[in-house]
Amino acid sequence: MSKFEIFTDNTGKYSFRLRARNGEIIATGQVYTSKAGCLKGIESVKKNAPLAKVVEIKNALK
Template sequence: MAGKFELYTDKSGEYRFRLKAGNGEVIATSEGYSSKAGALSGIESVQRNAPGAEVVEV
């Protein structure tokens, strides 16, 4: 099963998303967004930029 993004509203009314792996484990969570459109743009950004993301040890 592929991973999925879950879009939700938090207790303070902000929109957030989390990325879940195929096994249901949360592997990323977003900041809060004031609009649904902003959260959807955040999801699109992760989808666009993550495939080639570099791994850096700090």
């Protein structure tokens, strides 16, 4: 089963990553100052991802 992992960096800020069943990281979250904020970010992904469109952006790095 896929899972969200919450972790802290060396400054004590929170982030999350989403791992697929095979253990590969398939998404990462931004950095949050609180665990509560990180949990809200996870809930937002859970809520909004099924509705997200797929769009192609050409030359995004320019």
